[in-house]
Amino acid sequence: xxxxxxxxxxxxxxxxxxxxxxxxxxxAELSSILDHVxxxxxxxxxxxxxxxxxxxxxxxxxxxxxxxxxxKDAVLSQAPATDxxxxxxxxxxxxx
Amino acid sequence: xxxxxxxxxxxxASAKVKSGEVDPGELFEQWLERSRLDDLNALSWSADSVPAxxxxxxxxxxxxxxxxxxxxxxxxxxxxxxxxxxxxxPPYSATVVDALTAAGAPLLAKTHQDEFAxxxxxxxxxxxxxxxxxxxxxxxxxxxxGSAAAVAAGLVPWALGTDTGGxxxxxxALCGVVGLKPTYGSVSRYGMIAFASSLDQAGPITxxxxxxxxxxxxxxGRDSHDSTSVDHPDPVTQVAAADLSGVRIGVPTExxxxxxxxxxxxxxNASLELAKSLGATVEPCHLPHAxxxxxxxxxxxxxxxxxxxxxxxxxxxxxxxxxxEGLDAxxxxxxxxxxxxxxxxxxxxxxYALSSGYYDxxxxxxxxxxxxxxxxxxTAFESFDVIATPxxxxxxxxxxxxxxxxxxxxxxxxxxxxxSLAGIPAISIPNGLSEGLPVGLQLVGPAFSENRxxxxxxxxxxxxxxxxxxxxx
Numbered sequence: 368x369x370x371x372x373x374x375x376x377x378x379x380x381x382x383x384x385x386x387x388x389x390x391x392x393x394x395a396e397l398s399s400i401l402d403h404v405x406x407x408x409x410x411x412x413x414x415x416x417x418x419x420x421x422x423x424x425x426x427x428x429x430x431x432x433x434x435x436x437x438x439k440d441a442v443l444s445q446a447p448a449t450d451x452x453x454x455x456x457x458x459x460x461x462x463x
Numbered sequence: 464x465x466x467x468x469x470x471x472x473x474x475x476a477s478a479k480v481k482s483g484e485v486d487p488g489e490l491f492e493q494w495l496e497r498s499r500l501d502d503l504n505a506l507s508w509s510a511d512s513v514p515a516x517x518x519x520x521x522x523x524x525x526x527x528x529x530x531x532x533x534x535x536x537x538x539x540x541x542x543x544x545x546x547x548x549x550x551x552x553p554p555y556s557a558t559v560v561d562a563l564t565a566a567g568a569p570l571l572a573k574t575h576q577d578e579f580a581x582x583x584x585x586x587x588x589x590x591x592x593x594x595x596x597x598x599x600x601x602x603x604x605x606x607x608x609g610s611a612a613a614v615a616a617g618l619v620p621w622a623l624g625t626d627t628g629g630x631x632x633x634x635x636a637l638c639g640v641v642g643l644k645p646t647y648g649s650v651s652r653y654g655m656i657a658f659a660s661s662l663d664q665a666g667p668i669t670x671x672x673x674x675x676x677x678x679x680x681x682x683x684g685r686d687s688h689d690s691t692s693v694d695h696p697d698p699v700t701q702v703a704a705a706d707l708s709g710v711r712i713g714v715p716t717e718x719x720x721x722x723x724x725x726x727x728x729x730x731x732n733a734s735l736e737l738a739k740s741l742g743a744t745v746e747p748c749h750l751p752h753a754x755x756x757x758x759x760x761x762x763x764x765x766x767x768x769x770x771x772x773x774x775x776x777x778x779x780x781x782x783x784x785x786x787x788e789g790l791d792a793x794x795x796x797x798x799x800x801x802x803x804x805x806x807x808x809x810x811x812x813x814x815y816a817l818s819s820g821y822y823d824x825x826x827x828x829x830x831x832x833x834x835x836x837x838x839x840x841x842t843a844f845e846s847f848d849v850i851a852t853p854x855x856x857x858x859x860x861x862x863x864x865x866x867x868x869x870x871x872x873x874x875x876x877x878x879x880x881x882x883s884l885a886g887i888p889a890i891s892i893p894n895g896l897s898e899g900l901p902v903g904l905q906l907v908g909p910a911f912s913e914n915r916x917x918x919x920x921x922x923x924x925x926x927x928x929x930x931x932x933x934x935x936x
Contacts, residue, residue: 382791396808396869400761400870405758406758407828417833419830421910438554447777456793457787
């Protein structure tokens with residue numbers, strides 16, 4: 368149903384680093400789940416509209432005015448690394 | 464001053480505070496002592512003292528509240544059961560928590576849950592499993608297992624849970640308490656750490672239908688911070704037991720036969736007989752697409768989760784694991800070590816269902832099945848006032864008995880997932896015991912029919928006469 372190379376591709380898309388020992392197990396688990404959910408492929412869905420949301424409402428707008436937001440210090444206090452004015456991250460190019 | 468305040472129902476305690484008979488500080492103090500008896504791992508945090516301000520003149524009369532871990536509570540750990548958020552102290556509180564505090568339900572404790580609300584047993588909690596107060600070798604259900612166990616054990620008078628595919632109703636059933644999953648949109652989701660945004664909904668877990676109605680009455684309303692929230696067209700005020708004469712109860716054959724344990728089915732049928740004796744008509748009905756609900760759910764919910772949980776990247780909050788090989792390696796290491804196996808599995812499943820080449824076959828089809836499931840309910844409610852099913856196909860199972868096979872765990876949600884996909888309200892009430900363990904009865908109504916299902920639930924609750932005192936610590 369799903370093979371090793373697809374699992375590695377999906378893990379890459381999801382930014383998950385899988386251990387070599389996990390790959391086989393997760394491949395088997397995902398295959399078993401996909402086998403089950405594939406039941407819906409037997410349904411005739413011709414002409415059925417998709418439902419993204421159960422609330423029939425669109426365009427819930429508020430006036431376009433500035434409102435108070437969270438204090439910067441309070442937000443930065445929960446960051447793993449900060450220079451006091453923003454979030455610090457490792458270099459995108461590799462190395463830290 | 465009485466030392467028995469914690470044996471009062473939340474509704475009764477609230478009335479006594481409002482009449483001046485009970486001091487809200489004393490009430491809080493006594494519940495604080497109760498919360499310290501927790502040996503079930505139900506609570507993730509509890510207050511260290513009586514709050515400076517209790518809005519005891521509010522509608523909830525100062526009765527303290529247990530809150531599921533995933534609700535943001537300012538300055539109080541809000542971890543969603545995950546190592547990736549261990550020790551996270553939000554800079555703001557969820558709208559519904561603020562509303563309940565203002566209405567007179569001060570925060571007493573936070574409760575453990577399955578990681579990011581993904582699970583049906585609480586065994587996916589990064590901080591250890593919650594034990595069922597009826598039998599400590601068994602699970603309390605999930606994902607709001609800590610809230611359900613805490614209410615059943617009398618550690619908190621009432622609690623908030625959240626339900627995405629059954630996470631309020633199933634643990635309520637397995638712990639012998641009441642759990643209401645409200646109509647989607649009736650309660651703001653702002654400040655709830657998200658799992659699947661088109662399904663997640665907060666609701667009360669309580670010892671009685673009256674307590675559930677009282678707590679829910681203060682939870683509803685449109686919130687400018689949640690564009691999917693709406694004002695309830697028929698707000699719950701005070702619920703009286705409904706006269707069941709002439710009430711039409713539909714029993715979907717798809718959810719009340721195959722796959723249900725015999726003891727659960729026996730209790731279910733006995734309560735249908737009770738309903739008949741009170742004047743209700745009970746007839747079979749059909750939800751032909753309900754057997755496909757689980758498949759649709761396990762595509763839609765993981766798809767939404769894979770998108771929602773992208774925010775946990777080691778940058779703005781929570782855990783960071785940095786192997787020193789650049790930003791991308793930091794993302795991968797943080798997420799792999801911060802998320803537990805079930806969360807990783809669902810992120811993978813959802814990413815797959817949304818990926819190029821598979822989107823139409825999986826996510827797109829699941830959304831169409833969702834439409835058919837909603838239409839099934841619409842059709843059924845043309846002939847019936849309420850739909851009844853068992854809440855869980857089984858009683859509380861033994862710890863570890865389903866962890867090896869994710870699919871067998873998913874099947875625990877068989878009876879609760881269709882309502883979540885349709886966004887309609889459903890309540891689970893205690894329906895007696897099977898093998899000495901609680902069984903739940905689920906009552907389901909059309910969108911915004913909380914008054915109706917609470918009224919019918921109150922009548923059946925009185926007729927069933929469940930005694931949950933054996934679970935009290």
